[in-house]
Amino acid sequence: MRARYGVPLGIAAAGAAGLIYSAGFEARSFRLRRVTVPVLPPGVRPLRVLQVSDIHMVCGQRKKQRWLRSLAGLRPDFVINTGDNLSDPEGVPEVMDALGPLMEFPGAYVFGSNDYYGPTLRNPARYLYEKVQGRHGLNGNAPATNVVHNPWEELRDGFDAAGWLNLTNTRNSLKIDGFEIELTGLDDPHIKRDRYARVAGGPSAAADLSLGVVHAPYLRALDAFAADGYPLILAGHTHGGQLCIPFYGALVTNCDLDTERVKGLSTYTEAESGRTSYMHVSAGCGTSRYTPVRFACPPEATLLTLTTRTSA
Numbered sequence: 620m621r622a623r624y625g626v627p628l629g630i631a632a633a634g635a636a637g638l639i640y641s642a643g644f645e646a647r648s649f650r651l652r653r654v655t656v657p658v659l660p661p662g663v664r665p666l667r668v669l670q671v672s673d674i675h676m677v678c679g680q681r682k683k684q685r686w687l688r689s690l691a692g693l694r695p696d697f698v699i700n701t702g703d704n705l706s707d708p709e710g711v712p713e714v715m716d717a718l719g720p721l722m723e724f725p726g727a728y729v730f731g732s733n734d735y736y737g738p739t740l741r742n743p744a745r746y747l748y749e750k751v752q753g754r755h756g757l758n759g760n761a762p763a764t765n766v767v768h769n770p771w772e773e774l775r776d777g778f779d780a781a782g783w784l785n786l787t788n789t790r791n792s793l794k795i796d797g798f799e800i801e802l803t804g805l806d807d808p809h810i811k812r813d814r815y816a817r818v819a820g821g822p823s824a825a826a827d828l829s830l831g832v833v834h835a836p837y838l839r840a841l842d843a844f845a846a847d848g849y850p851l852i853l854a855g856h857t858h859g860g861q862l863c864i865p866f867y868g869a870l871v872t873n874c875d876l877d878t879e880r881v882k883g884l885s886t887y888t889e890a891e892s893g894r895t896s897y898m899h900v901s902a903g904c905g906t907s908r909y910t911p912v913r914f915a916c917p918p919e920a921t922l923l924t925l926t927t928r929t930s931a
């Protein structure tokens with residue numbers, strides 16, 4: 620009897636322990652990652668950019684809210700929010716409260732699919748077989764039906780009232796200590812809302828630095844930003860793979876980006892032009908409310924210190 624059931628029971632116990640760890644500990648183990656990116660022209664002081672992403676707020680997530688509020692202590696020069704703030708249609712007030720201290724700083728944002736639509740129950744295995752089939756969530760499927768429409772307009776109005784710049788298929792700019800930072804954003808490619816033609820043309824000569832910002836790092840968005848000559852692209856969406864294998868890494872990116880660049884700082888080269896951009900993909904600090912687990916991929920925000928190109 621013991622030999623017959625011992626192995627399945629052992630696997631079940633290990634699975635249960637992993638689930639308890641992933642949901643109870645790691646998914647709530649928030650941390651700050653720091654990276655340095657040499658993209659500034661000579662003679663400019665370093666700029667500190669805080670990127671927050673994929674908050675996926677569900678009402679009552681007090682620990683995440685306290686941690687987000689604490690990030691204001693970093694005193695960044697500006698904040699970039701790369702979307703997916705919600706996993707709960709009722710979550711807007713708690714997002715606003717959690718981001719309130721950060722909205723005291725200059726900032727800009729793009730939205731992700733989870734800002735527009737409520738979360739849906741999905742079999743996590745779909746991420747794997749959609750990857751095999753070359754399909755990626757809503758992007759590769761027919762338009763979503765029977766979805767819950769989130770009150771994203773309230774998010775937009777709250778961010779706008781705080782002075783954060785809406786980069787939805789839009790170009791805008793910030794001035795920090797007389798230094799002009801051009802920000803070019805796309806709406807979310809994951810649900811085919813990106814319209815690069817509206818923002819095309821590349822960095823303007825008047826800008827001291829130009830950044831491309833997008834929620835989901837689909838290749839068509841990265842190709843467009845890189846070919847146009849943006850030195851740095853910021854994105855989120857991937858959750859860093861969310862459920863990763865220790866010493867191996869991510870299995871999926873939930874888009875057509877390769878898993879080697881699923882999170883962190885990397886470079887991206889557009890094939891035809893040969894132009895290369897730095898790219899930073901945030902693993903984000905949340906999960907869908909229906910898959911509230913992370914493994915070997917803790918929730919994060921990133922403080923990017925932008926330095927001069929000659930100091931690389």
Ligand SMILES: [Fe+2]
Pocket residue numbers: 673675703731733856857858903
């Ligand atoms: Fe997300």
